[in-house]
Amino acid sequence: LKLEEISPDIINRVPIRNDHNDLYFPDDQFQAMPKAGYTKMFENLLDHPNIQVRLETAFEKSMEADYMHVFNSMPIDEYYDYSLGPLPYRSLKFHHVDLPIPRIFPVCQVNFTNDGPYTRVVEWKNIPNSPQNEQFTSITYEEPCSYTENNNERFYPVKDASGKNRALFLQYKQIENPKTTFIGRLGQYVYLDMHQVVSSSMAIAEKFIKENTF
Template sequence: MHILLVGAGLSGAVIGRKLAEAGHTCRIIDARDHIGGNCYTERDAESGVMVHVYGPHIFHTDDEEVWRYVNDFTQFMPYQNRVKSTTQGAVYSLPVNLLTINQFFDKTMNPAEAKDFIADQADTSITDPQTFEEQALRFVGRDLYEAFFKGYTEKQWGCSPTELPASILKRLPVRFNYDDNYFFHKFQGMPREGYTPMIEAILDHPNITVELSTLFTPDMAANADHIFWSGALDGYFDYRLGRLGYRTLDFERFTYDGDYQGCAVMNYGDRDVPFTRITEHKHFAPWENHEGSVCYREFSRSAEPEDIPYYPIRLVEEKALLEEYISLAEETPAVTFVGRLGTYRYLDMDVTIREALDTADMFLGTVEQGGMMPAFVKSPR
């Protein structure tokens, strides 16, 4: 079959590779002038630092099959994300752990004492937290909430934490030991030469052609037996019902002769600091040595039509519009919507790859049985 995949990021590359290996002809197009989507990496010509052009991407997963998959296409090096936060005039370790708690409250508590202490800080009058703020106050108390979560969240999401669902905070752990590894996952690492060569290797198959700087046009559908769309869900329908809401990021790039901050990620929790964090990219590759440094200050804001969308907002208004677009998609034959933009969900890289593999498997099974491929393998609801 002739398959058109719109988007040369992880979703398009992984689906395309699996279908190509099964004998299908895959044409992959991308509006940008490079592959890899937001995972795109390139070396800075002056310093030699590997730069995550659209912000840092750290690979972490408990999915052993996905871990084996990415390692088939590149060499991953050990890497653990250890985040720091500057707030209220001091630097702390994140996620909130025993060191953070003891330093912040000027204590020397052991794990059991810290658990009891934080339990006393918590607002137990909140029995069923509905908002981000209620969850934080119930979980860690007002002092830690205001130092590490409130200002950062207001900057990241552009609204009060009282307007955000409690589920957002449930992803942020508090640890009563000195473990400052940001992620819990069994497999964690960074590709030795960045993500771009990995995606190039995935795309390297005789049944795959890649066309960059190429916009999708409706007439392309006439030459395809099926389309996998990893662009914006509302974009496929030319935004006819309105635009789904996204947050985008602006990066203020600067260089430094030496080590600027001593770590890869420094959050800024104070509301009066306009950026959310500074990332220093050479620290994402600790096996390399560079005198010079490339850093990004990150600013979050609402995405305009010309911006790159990063985080789906998914609040009440967006969810209502999303339902309408889901209905449109389900009425559209021979198109499957995939990935972060296609399903309007925030996805880590490992989940994106897992869903892409599952989508390709479903497609191959559907073709073999003569069935119809659904609009969504993983529902955006």
């Protein structure tokens, strides 16, 4: 998209600053990370006898027959076989490099403002509470691309200023399907940061439990 075609919401996510505040969300009053890290957080969420995890298993609609309700985080347009047309998504290619040196950057993340192929680079050992190895460091460059150029890996919805993409999503959302609730970035076609994912998921679950008797 050209700059004038991008929704102002996207531009406002990265405000211009002239201070040295290095917090990821400098205007948020409360900031935190899971005490034992995100991996342990997800392990705890899945640690329940009623939860089965199946990896490398393609979704098929016939699977829904075994459940009274389905919370689906897949792309909503793909679920409906693109019957109203495809929704555009942005994707990222990750270029990982291991180097035999102690450290490269004094910070976790460096954003690039030029017109090169990468938007940012992350040095993982600079994330708080990360394991330290003073003989090596690992960095990852992020390269933006269309999801069609990256094995259909969808990362972000494309929010255009005209609202055309959002309007198409709402058409998909209006398809009657009382047994399915679409969740997450892809199911709801919306930008969500991690804390918003947690808050949204809890609100959806609370609403479902309140409206249904078992």
